[in-house]
Amino acid sequence: MTGGSLEPGTVLGVLGGGQLGAMFAAAADRLGYRVAVWDPDAAAPAHRLAQHAFAASFSDPVTLEQFSKIVGAVTFEWENVPAELCGRLEKAHPVRPSGAVLRIIQDRIEQKRFLQSHHLPVPRFASVESADQLPAHVRTLGLPAICKTATTGYDGKGQWSLREPSDIASVQQALAAGSQRGTRWILETWLAFERELSVLVARGSDGDCRVYPVAENRHEQGILRLTQVPASVSVAVATQAADLARRAVEALNGVGVFCVELFQMRGGELLINEIAPRPHNSGHYTLDACSVSQFEQQVRTLCGLPLGEVRLASPAAMVNLLGEDIRRVSDDPGCRELLSKSGAKLHTYGKREIRPGRKMGHVTFLADRVDIAADLAAQLMKRLA
Ligand code: ADP
Numbered sequence: 001m002t003g004g005s006l007e008p009g010t011v012l013g014v015l016g017g018g019q020l021g022a023m024f025a026a027a028a029d030r031l032g033y034r035v036a037v038w039d040p041d042a043a044a045p046a047h048r049l050a051q052h053a054f055a056a057s058f059s060d061p062v063t064l065e066q067f068s069k070i071v072g073a074v075t076f077e078w079e080n081v082p083a084e085l086c087g088r089l090e091k092a093h094p095v096r097p098s099g100a101v102l103r104i105i106q107d108r109i110e111q112k113r114f115l116q117s118h119h120l121p122v123p124r125f126a127s128v129e130s131a132d133q134l135p136a137h138v139r140t141l142g143l144p145a146i147c148k149t150a151t152t153g154y155d156g157k158g159q160w161s162l163r164e165p166s167d168i169a170s171v172q173q174a175l176a177a178g179s180q181r182g183t184r185w186i187l188e189t190w191l192a193f194e195r196e197l198s199v200l201v202a203r204g205s206d207g208d209c210r211v212y213p214v215a216e217n218r219h220e221q222g223i224l225r226l227t228q229v230p231a232s233v234s235v236a237v238a239t240q241a242a243d244l245a246r247r248a249v250e251a252l253n254g255v256g257v258f259c260v261e262l263f264q265m266r267g268g269e270l271l272i273n274e275i276a277p278r279p280h281n282s283g284h285y286t287l288d289a290c291s292v293s294q295f296e297q298q299v300r301t302l303c304g305l306p307l308g309e310v311r312l313a314s315p316a317a318m319v320n321l322l323g324e325d326i327r328r329v330s331d332d333p334g335c336r337e338l339l340s341k342s343g344a345k346l347h348t349y350g351k352r353e354i355r356p357g358r359k360m361g362h363v364t365f366l367a368d369r370v371d372i373a374a375d376l377a378a379q380l381m382k383r384l385a
C-alpha cells in the first residue's frame with residue numbers, strides 16, 4: 001500500500017467477463033495493475049485481456065480459493081453475479097461496490113423500496129409474489145403497465161408490457177410458465193416519458209463523489225441504441241438529475257462507479273428507473289470524450305487512487321452495434337464512409353457469436369456540437385437499419 005492505495009502490479013479481480021469487464025481490464029492494465037477475470041463462459045471477451053482467466057461456475061469452491069488467493073481487491077462488471085459470492089470474497093478483500101449494495105440493487109423491488117425510503121422519486125410499482133396476484137395489482141396500478149422479473153433481467157429481457165385488459169391473462173400465463181420457486185416480479189406504471197437520461201457517478205471510499213454530465217438515451221426493444229451527451233435538457237433539469245444521482249449513490253454509501261437511469265416526464269419531473277452498480281453502456285462515450293473514462297474511475301475507486309476529472313472534452317453521440325450491425329458496419333460503403341469521418345471512433349468487443357440484439361461493439365462520434373455528433377449517429381443508424 002502506498003498512501004492507502006493498492007500498489008501497481010496488484011491483481012484486481014473482476015466478476016463477469018463481458019465487454020464491461022474487458023474495458024475495465026484495459027484501463028487497469030494502463031494503470032499498471034493485473035487482472036483476474038472470473039466468468040463461467042470461456043468465450044467471454046474479458047478473458048482475452050486477463051492475466052488470470054477463470055472460466056468456472058460462480059459456485060465452484062476450488063475456483064473461489066484460487067481466485068481469492070491471487071486478488072488484492074474485487075469488483076464486478078454486472079449486477080447479476082451472486083451477491084453471496086461477493087459476501088464471501090469480502091471477508092478477505094475489499095469488494096467495491098460492496099455485497100450489501102449489490103443485494104439491494106440486484107432485486108428491482110428492494111432497489112425501488114430503498115430509493116423510496118430515501119425520498120428519491122420512482123415510478124409507482126407493486127411487488128408481484130406469484131402469477132395469480134397479477135390481475136389484482138393491475139387493477140390497483142392501472143394500465144398501461146410493465147411487468148419485470150425482480151432479478152436477473154437485462155437489456156429488456158424478462159419484461160412484459162400490458163397495454164389493454166386483454167393482455168393481463170396472457171402475461172399471467174407467461175409469468176406462470178417461467179416461474180420457479182421464489183420467482184417474483186415488479187409491476188410498474190408504464191410511463192409516457194419525454195426522454196430517458198442517465199448519470200454516471202464515481203464515488204471513492206473517502207466519500208469523494210464525481211458526477212459526469214447528464215446523457216440522453218434512446219432504447220429500442222428495451223436495448224440501448226443511442227446515447228448523446230450533453231443531454232438536450234434545461235440547466236434546471238440537468239442539475240436536478242445530477243443531484244438525484246448523487247443522492248442515490250450517497251444513500252447507498254456506494255463505492256465505485258454507478259449509473260443512475262432516469263425518466264424525464266413532460267413538464268420536467270424526474271423519476272429514477274434503475275441504478276447500475278458498475279460502468280454503463282451509456283457511459284462508453286467517456287472513453288473518447290473525457291480524459292478519464294468510467295473504467296479508469298472504476299479502477300481508481302477500487303484501488304484507492306484519487307478520482308479523476310469528469311469534464312466533457314467534446315460533445316459526443318454513441319451508437320450501439322447490435323447483432324448483425326457488426327458485419328454491416330464494416331461491409332456497407334455508407335457505414336465505412338461514416339467511420340472514416342473525423343471524430344468517429346470504432347469499438348468492437350471480439351465476440352465470436354452474433355445473436356440478434358447482442359451488444360457487439362459501438363461507434364462514438366465526437367463533434368464541436370452535440371447536434372452534429374447526433375446527426376452522424378443518425379446517419380449511421382439509418383445505414384444499419
Ligand atoms: P434493464 O435495463 O435492466 O433491461 P429497465 O428497467 O431499464 O431494464 O428497462 C429497459 C427499458 O425499458 C428502459 O430503458 C425503458 O426504455 C423501458 N422501460 C422500463 N420501465 C419502464 C416504465 N416503467 N415505463 C416506460 N418504459 C419503461
Ligand code: MG
Pocket residue numbers: 261274
Ligand atoms: Mg436499464
